[in-house]
Each structure stands twice: as structure tokens, then as C-alpha cells.
Amino acid sequence: MAKPSPLADQSESPSATAELQAPLDSALxxxxxxxxxxxxxxxxxxxxxxxxxxxxxxxxxxxxxIIDQNPGLMQADLARALAIEPPQVVPLLNKLESRALAVRxxxxxxxxxxxxxLSKTGETLLKELKQIAAQSDFxxxxxxxxxxxxxxxxxxxxxxxx
Amino acid sequence: MAKPSPLADQSESPSATAELQAPLDSALxxxxxxxxxxxxxxxxxxxxxxxxxxxxxxxxxxxxxIIDQNPGLMQADLARALAIEPPQVVPLLNKLESRALAVRxxxxxxxxxxxxxLSKTGETLLKELKQIAAQSDFxxxxxxxxxxxxxxxxxxxxxxxx
DNA sequence: CGATTTAGTTATGTCAATTAACTATTAATC
DNA sequence: GATTAATAGTTAATTGACATAACTAAATCG
Numbered sequence: 351m352a353k354p355s356p357l358a359d360q361s362e363s364p365s366a367t368a369e370l371q372a373p374l375d376s377a378l379x380x381x382x383x384x385x386x387x388x389x390x391x392x393x394x395x396x397x398x399x400x401x402x403x404x405x406x407x408x409x410x411x412x413x414x415x416i417i418d419q420n421p422g423l424m425q426a427d428l429a430r431a432l433a434i435e436p437p438q439v440v441p442l443l444n445k446l447e448s449r450a451l452a453v454r455x456x457x458x459x460x461x462x463x464x465x466x467x468l469s470k471t472g473e474t475l476l477k478e479l480k481q482i483a484a485q486s487d488f489x490x491x492x493x494x495x496x497x498x499x500x501x502x503x504x505x506x507x508x509x510x511x512x
Numbered sequence: 513m514a515k516p517s518p519l520a521d522q523s524e525s526p527s528a529t530a531e532l533q534a535p536l537d538s539a540l541x542x543x544x545x546x547x548x549x550x551x552x553x554x555x556x557x558x559x560x561x562x563x564x565x566x567x568x569x570x571x572x573x574x575x576x577x578i579i580d581q582n583p584g585l586m587q588a589d590l591a592r593a594l595a596i597e598p599p600q601v602v603p604l605l606n607k608l609e610s611r612a613l614a615v616r617x618x619x620x621x622x623x624x625x626x627x628x629x630l631s632k633t634g635e636t637l638l639k640e641l642k643q644i645a646a647q648s649d650f651x652x653x654x655x656x657x658x659x660x661x662x663x664x665x666x667x668x669x670x671x672x673x674x
Numbered sequence: 675c676g677a678t679t680t681a682g683t684t685a686t687g688t689c690a691a692t693t694a695a696c697t698a699t700t701a702a703t704c
Numbered sequence: 705g706a707t708t709a710a711t712a713g714t715t716a717a718t719t720g721a722c723a724t725a726a727c728t729a730a731a732t733c734g
Contacts, residue, residue, distance in 0.1 A: 374593040375581040376574065377642070382649045382661065383555040385668035390552040392672050393545040412538060419537040425682065431536040435723060440683060462681040462730045480539070487544045493674035498667055499544065505656065505664045506547035510554050512655035587713065597692065602714060624699045624712040677733080684727070695716070702709070 393490040400486050404479070409434070411483065413442060414468065414476045417452055422465035425454075451475060555652040562648050566641070571596070573645065575604060576630065576638045579614055584627035586619075613637060 378384040394408070401411055409432060416431045417423065425443065429436045443466065446452040451472035454464035468476065491499055540546040556570070563573055571594060578593045579585065587605065591598045605628065608614040613634035616626035630638065653661055 374578050374585065374589065376577040376593070377581050378574065378577050378645075379669075380665070381645055382653060382665050382668065383552075383559055383645065385665055385672065386548065386552045386555055388672040389668045390545075390548045393548055397545055412540065415538040415540050416536050419539050423536070426680090427536065431538070436682070437684080437724090438722070457681095460681080460731070464682080483540075483543055483545065491544060491671050493670045494667065498670070501663065502667045502671075503542070503544050503547055505660055505667070506544065506551045507541075508655045508660070509653055509664075510547065510550040588711090598713070599693085599715080600691065619712095622700070622712080626713080675734100679730100679732070681730085682728085684725105686723100686725075688721100688723080690719105690721085692719075693717085695714105697714080698712085700709100700711075703707085704705100 393487065396490045397483060397486045400482050401479070404475070404482075406479070410442060410446065411479050413446065414451065414472060414479065417466050417468050418473065418476055421467050422455075424463045425466065428466060446472070555649065558652045559645060559648045562644050563641070566637070566644075568641070572604060572608065573641050575608065576613065576634060576641065579628050579630050580635065580638055583629050584617075586625045587616075587628065590628060608634070 397408060401407065412432060413428060416428060420427070420431075423431075425439045426436060428443075429439045432439075443452065443454065447454060450469055453467050453469055455467060457463045457465055491502070494502065559570060563569060574594060575590060578590060582589070582593075585593075587601045588598060590605075591601045594601075596604075605614065605616065609616060612631055615629050615631055617629060619625045619627055653664070656664065
């Protein structure tokens with residue numbers, strides 16, 4: 351196990367997400383936070399749209415990716431990684447389990463906890479989802495050159511890793 | 513009137529906002545969308561914290577900036593600019609009016625609608641808020657050089673303006 | 675063993691935000 | 705010019721996400 355991943359966000363309601371258009375002047379145009387919010391919303395909305403074809407939300411996609419990289423982790427770990435509260439993990443995992451993408455396996459030594467694993471189906475779907483996410487990324491940033499995309503990614507990491 | 517501004521977002525609940533930590537590996541680290549979400553959340557949370565000293569939310573700050581740049585606009589315009597639904601504008605404006613930051617003025621020709629204006633107090637506060645927002649921006653991106661900030665802003669605009 | 679802590683779950687409450695319903699004013703139609 | 709339709713704003717009602725607290729089972733500590 352290493353670091354958390356949160357592409358989570360269960361909600362992201364229409365207005366919480368929408369909130370970004372551009373009809374009027376606002377003198378906010380020189381704020382990085384403002385530009386970042388608008389850009390982020392654009393990317394997120396695009397991803398949500400694509401994932402919806404698989405009846406998944408970003409948080410579920412994130413969960414799959416985290417489980418894949420940390421097989422056998424416990425629900426509390428997943429909660430921390432997604433930055434959500436433990437009770438929220440329950441319906442999320444129930445959903446993944448009901449679709450046979452992941453499984454809870456009772457722990458041998460400690461019968462209170464579960465190890466969480468991806469199923470073969472889950473692994474296969476995850477591979478596909480990663481491509482979808484990459485494609486979503488790509489066409490949400492179609493105004494950028496390849497070099498600009500790399501630079502943007504570098505700068506964003508520098509910001510949030512600080 | 514010109515273009516919209518949405519630094520709106522009424523909600524941005526803890527988990528909707530939180531959702532970003534970094535405890536486990538997730539293989540999402542090369543996605544711009546993932547990095548952008550994490551960075552954006554960091555900036556947004558910082559701004560929320562600072563604005564809370566004035567008992568304001570980002571959407572209210574955005575509203576003030578939009579009204580300032582578009583004096584006399586109608587509530588429907590403001591809703592569109594903030595990308596929220598008209599009913600949400602009511603409590604938002606009520607709050608601004610109750611604090612004497614903005615006023616609704618009955619329209620001469622069309623008695624159904626209002627023109628919205630900032631009060632002197634509102635204008636003064638907005639100036640201060642702009643500095644707060646700029647400061648928030650600055651220290652949320654303290655890992656960047658001045659040149660990198662400019663480049664980041666440029667790239668973000670390119671993304672969302674597309 | 676008995677008491678305390680921990681993993682997971684269930685239940686409850688809150689708050690934001692969408693949709694629908696309502697009032698008033700204006701515009702359109704005949 | 706009266707009736708009907710459309711528009712600005714508001715109020716009301718529904719949904720949904722999320723947090724907190726209460727509960728069950730199992731482990732650890734003494």
C-alpha cells in the first residue's frame with residue numbers, strides 16, 4: 351500500500367459540477383483557482399459522461415484502481431484512500447460486489463475484517479476504464495499540444511503534492 | 513454583460529471536496545483529470561477557509577464579482593453566470609441584501625424583474641475579497657515559481673475556453 | 675474471563691440542490 | 705380590448721449525498 355487516490359467523489363451534483371459557464375464578465379479571470387475550477391469541471395463532466403456508459407461513477411473507478419494496486423486491503427484503508435467515511439464504503443463496495451467486479455474475503459486471522467480483491471472481470475473492466483479515462487483526458491484537453499499536456503500535468507502534481 | 517464566471521459552488525461538501533488524500537497507490541497518477549481534481553480541491557478548500565472569515569462562500573464571492581462587472585443585471589442572468597438554477601439565486605441574493613452588500617431594484621419598464629447592483633459596502637468588500645482570493649491562489653501554489661504560475665494559468669484557460 | 679478497542683454495518687439527521695407549483699406582470703392573439 | 709400564453713421571481717416539496725451516532729461481532733488487554 352502506498353498513497354491515496356481520490357478520483358472519488360460520489361456526489362458532484364449538477365450544480366456543484368455545473369457552476370461553470372462563462373456568460374458574464376467577472377474579473378475573476380486572473381485567478382488560478384477560478385481557471386482551475388472551470389477546467390476541472392470540464393474534465394470531470396466529460397469523465398462522468400463516459401463512465402456512465404458503464405454505470406459507474408468516478409469514485410467507483412477510483413476504488414477499482416486502488417483495489418487493483420493494493421489487493422487485500424481493508425475497507426478502512428479504502429475509505430482513507432478515497433477520503434470518504436467508512437459508512438460510505440459499504441454501498442460502494444456492495445455495488446462493485448453485486449456486479450462481480452470485486453469481492454470481500456473474510457480474513458483468516460481476524461474475522462472482523464475483510465480483504466478486498468478485484469475479480470477477473472473487475473481487472474478486465476479496469477483496464478478498459480483506464481483507457482476510457484485516458485481518452486477522456488485527451489479530448490478534454492484537445493486544445494493543448496502534447497508538450498503542453500505534459501507540462502500541465504507536471505505543474506498540477508507540483509501543486510497538490512506540496 | 514459578457515461572459516459567465518462560476519466560482520460558484522454552493523455545496524462542495526466535505527467529502528465532495530475532501531475526496532483527495534493520497535494514502536494508497538492507484539495508478540491514476542498520469543491522468544490530468546486526477547491531478548487537476550486534487551489540485552483544484554486544494555485551492556478550493558484554501559479559498560473556502562479564507563472566505564469563511566467573512567462568512568461567505570465561493571458562490572457568493574463570484575456573485576459579487578459578476579454583479580460588479582454587470583451592474584443592473586437580472587436574477588436570471590446571474591443564475592446563468594453562476595450556472596445555478598434560478599431558485600438558488602433567491603437565498604443567495606437575500607443573504608447579500610441582508611448584509612447590505614447588494615440591492616434589488618425594481619425595473620421601471622418591466623415590473624416583474626429586478627436590476628441587481630452592489631452597494632458601496634459591497635464594492636468595498638469585493639475589493640478586499642479579490643485580494644484575499646489572490647493571496648489564497650498564491651499560497652496554494654507556493655511550490656511554483658512566478659513563471660510556472662503564469663504558464664499554469666495560461667494552460668488552464670486554454671483548456672476551459674475550448 | 676471481563677473490559678476495552680476495532681472492523682464493519684445500520685440508522686438518523688442535515689443540508690444542498692433540482693423540480694414542480696404558484697403569483698405577478700407583460701406580451702400575444704383574435 | 706378581453707382572453708390566453710409566456711416570463712421573472714418566489715415558494716414548496718423531493719431527492720440525494722454525506723456525516724454522526726448507535727449497534728454488532730470479534731479481537732486484544734488486564
